[in-house]
Amino acid sequence: xxxxxxxxxxxxxxxxxxxxxxxxxxxxxxxxxxxxxxxxxxxxxxxxxx
Amino acid sequence: xxxxxxxxxxxxxxxxxxxxxxxxxxxxxxxxxxxxxxxxxxxxxxxxxxxxxxxxxxxxxxxxxxxxxxxxxxxxxxxxxxxxxxxxxxxxxxxxxxxxxxxxxxxxxxxxxxxxxxxxxxxxxxxxxxxxxxxxxxxxxxxxxxxxxxxxxxxxxxxxxxxxxxxxxxxxxxxxxxxxxxxxxxxxxxxxxxxxxxxxxxx
Numbered sequence: 427x428x429x430x431x432x433x434x435x436x437x438x439x440x441x442x443x444x445x446x447x448x449x450x451x452x453x454x455x456x457x458x459x460x461x462x463x464x465x466x467x468x469x470x471x472x473x474x475x476x
Numbered sequence: 477x478x479x480x481x482x483x484x485x486x487x488x489x490x491x492x493x494x495x496x497x498x499x500x501x502x503x504x505x506x507x508x509x510x511x512x513x514x515x516x517x518x519x520x521x522x523x524x525x526x527x528x529x530x531x532x533x534x535x536x537x538x539x540x541x542x543x544x545x546x547x548x549x550x551x552x553x554x555x556x557x558x559x560x561x562x563x564x565x566x567x568x569x570x571x572x573x574x575x576x577x578x579x580x581x582x583x584x585x586x587x588x589x590x591x592x593x594x595x596x597x598x599x600x601x602x603x604x605x606x607x608x609x610x611x612x613x614x615x616x617x618x619x620x621x622x623x624x625x626x627x628x629x630x631x632x633x634x635x636x637x638x639x640x641x642x643x644x645x646x647x648x649x650x651x652x653x654x655x656x657x658x659x660x661x662x663x664x665x666x667x668x669x670x671x672x673x674x675x676x677x678x679x
Contacts, residue, residue, distance in 0.1 A: 432602070474500065
């Protein structure tokens with residue numbers, strides 16, 4: 427199996443960028459939570475966790 | 477009767493028999509059943525460990541999808557829209573041009589839900605393309621999906637480096653240490669500079 431070229435600097439940059447995108451998504455999710463009835467969001471959360 | 481997870485590992489595929497599917501498994505299977513028909517993809521990161529029994533959940537599943545044409549993506553979008561919706565881009569054009577083609581992931585959830593969701597992105601670095609090329613088939617009950625080679629999965633999780641990531645890496649390594657290609661894992665550990673973490677936490 428041929429190994430890929432790995433540029434650690436590029437990977438670290440990608441890791442930071444992915445993290446930034448996830449943080450943005452958390453903001454979006456919180457905005458949605460604020461305007462969604464507790465019954466609705468908690469049902470989704472329960473289904474995921476149980 | 478309590479069903480137990482049984483694994484059969486071969487070079488080309490992993491078979492999981494009799495798994496009681498979690499809601500996250502069902503979500504992954506529902507989405508990839510559609511995606512299987514439109515593009516080559518690979519599931520990476522946390523869900524891989526969860527699929528193989530790691531005792532935690534996740535609100536998202538990360539998928540790298542080969543770069544497909546707009547027309548093909550549009551067909552996928554139309555088909556997936558029957559059950560899923562994109563929660564961070566409103567139109568197919570925005571999703572393709574402003575997000576995916578610019579290196580930004582889009583997210584799909586079941587209609588009227590926010591979690592769990594699929595983080596859907598095109599390959600950005602050579603490692604992403606390698607993962608796609610060398611993806612491994614997993615057959616679970618009567619479904620098939622594709623995951624990252626476990627050697628890379630373990631090493632990359634160490635590279636990410638949070639406690640959760642190291643625990644995922646350890647879980648996957650412990651489960652498959654007699655099956656995986658140890659030389660390949662060593663190579664990745666060298667290239668990603670994760671040898672020390674590997675020796676400290678996984679050996």
